[in-house]
Amino acid sequence: MSSILPFTPPIVKRLLGWKKGEQNGQEEKWCEKAVKSLVKKLKKTGQLDELEKAITTQNINTKCITIPRSLDGRLQVSHRKGLPHVIYCRLWRWPDLHSHHELRAMELCEYAFNMKKDEVCVNPYHYQRVETPVLPPVLVPRHTEIPAEFPPLDDYSHSIPENTNFPAGIEPQGNYIPETPPPGYLSEDGETSDHQMNHSMDAGSPNLSPNPMSPAHNNLDLQPVTYCEPAFWCSISYYELNQRVGETFHASQPSMTVDGFTDPSNSERFCLGLLSNVNRNAAVELTRRHIGRGVRLYYIGGEVFAECLSDSAIFVQSPNCNQRYGWHPATVCKIPPGCNLKIFNNQEFAALLAQSVNQGFEAVYQLTRMCTIRMSFVKGWGAEYSPPEARGHAFGKVGTLSEGPRPCREIANVPRGLPGKDSSGSPEPFPAGWTGPLPRPREERDAGRQTVTSTPCWIELHLNGPLQWLDKVLTQMGSPSIRCSSVS
Structure with missing residues (x-):
């Protein structure tokens, strides 16, 4: 100095x-x-x-x-x-x-x-x-079930998830709402844009308060299982179509980016441009060129946020986020450039875990899926990207979500004029002046992208803290009550 x-x-x-x-x-x-x-x-x-x-x-x-x-x-x-x-x-x-x-x-x-x-x-x-809230321990009955194998998880991989655009005009109740970032989040006139959704469901935060122990558990030996923060809060794997590429990235910093550039990765950056794949096709190559600055992930105060830094949208499937808004667990949400979305909340997960313990081993085991988040770059997947004959099998109804309270402060809103919206805020797949990826060829549209493995470039996040907590709870609970048979 x-x-x-x-x-x-x-x-x-x-x-x-x-x-x-x-x-x-x-x-x-x-x-x-x-x-x-x-x-x-x-x-x-x-x-x-x-x-x-x-x-x-x-x-x-x-x-x-x-x-x-x-x-x-x-x-x-x-x-x-x-x-x-x-x-x-x-x-x-x-x-x-x-x-x-x-x-x-x-x-x-x-x-x-x-x-x-x-x-x-x-x-x-x-x-x-903002301080990370201390999560209360989960009270778990000690080994009361019959030994058996783990029950199967609900599998949405072969179903067509519904799609939704960036959720505007929705404000969850009872949760801390962080400060709204600058425009890129709200239009300059202070109004939220009107966004179209392909389903009509009531939005709002579910009742997540832990239920009291059921009478059957009142006289059991209950053991508290506490949450411990791991050294690496998440693990990230990168995929091209259905093939995993490169090594798993372990995130230790509260803020890190996944981008398409070629600098050597460090603790705050996972660069996909460095990764090679002998099976890479032209569609994957084209998509990789448009990843650009990619996505920034924040883990702050027990909450995980995803912010789209790329010039092209990112698409997120987060069961925890979907639960918050009352959507189907497999819903895929589009996040436009310059916007962010809360994709996981530890306190909500803790409340769900406390409830599920009362419902038995199988209910707790199903929460494993909530600790996995999938995210694709540039191209999405789901009902909107499926052949016409397949769209009738998508989850939920297709329609427009009725406008809720505004302004939405927890989830950033898309400013008018960004790629993906016309000047009125209505969906517009390829607006004038669009410099992003070209429209998909007819043969690709006909084939559809019904599952995440149909997208050229995507990542999978495993949230280590919640997964380790689940493991300790399941170990304490013992085994499921459903016996394993030759047809289970």
Whole structure:
């Protein structure tokens, strides 16, 4: 820092002195530019003294320190863009901060980022870090069943899942709703876009409160089984059609990306461009070119989010997410570019696990499927991608989901004009100016993509924490009551 401080004003020097963490030379220079940019803005509004007071006293009862909100909600500093409250919270409080999902505004903050006012508060002491909730242990009766083999899981792999576009206008009840990211999530006029869905089901969060132990369990020896956070929160496998390619990636960082580039993978990045496959065909090659920046996965506060960074949509099949909205477990959801979706919630899973223990071994074993999430790049699968004669066999009804409460803050909304939507927000497979993949050839449309193994490029996530928890519960429960026979 000594090499740059002689060229900085005294107020910037003092503020940089309170910076958290150590950075290399380039980061040091960027931090200095970020502080200079903020100082310049606050001088015009007379808030500089309040900023210094907040930073030096570390007091949450200081006033809001505001800067104008930009059109896209982000602040650009030296060719890098970020959300302003994240930039300055990372600078002065949490150097390991990865995403806005990790922050929650204090109740006293009048200009919190999620309020979407013309001014946004950047006082780092008006935000708090989202903590991972402690999951209560599951009470499991000790080995009460007859020894047998494991029951089969419900298999949706040979059925045609229904499809849904990005879920707008839906707000789950009773769950923490993170701050809404910048446009790319909400249209600039603040209205949510109207999105078409191919089914008509009531949306909303199911009743997930754990049931009391059934009378049959009241007199049993109950053992608490606790959740333990593993070193690697998920394992990711990459597939091309029905063939697995490359080694499994084990994610240890709370934020990581899966992209189509060729840099060597590290703990925060799984690069698919490096992987070779002698059986790769032209359709897979074309799809791989459009993966681009791919998808960013966040694991924060016991919740998993997927954010589409690619210029093409991603398609997600998450039984946990589908349960939240009352959809069929095999529903495939399309996430357009620049939007994100909560694809797993530990607390919801814990409540389901507590309920399932009361219903027996088989019910608990079925939850194994909920810990697996499938995600395809560029091309989706399901009823919309099936031959006409097969579409009648898709799960659920086909229709339009009635509009729910708005705005939807937990799930980001598609801004008008993005690929996949016309100017009115209606579905438009290939709008004017589309630079993404070309329409599928007729022979491919006729063949259809009914299952995920029909998509050129896809990944499968295994959530290690919930899976290990299930394993401990099943081990404690013993074996299923259904005997194994030659026809089971």
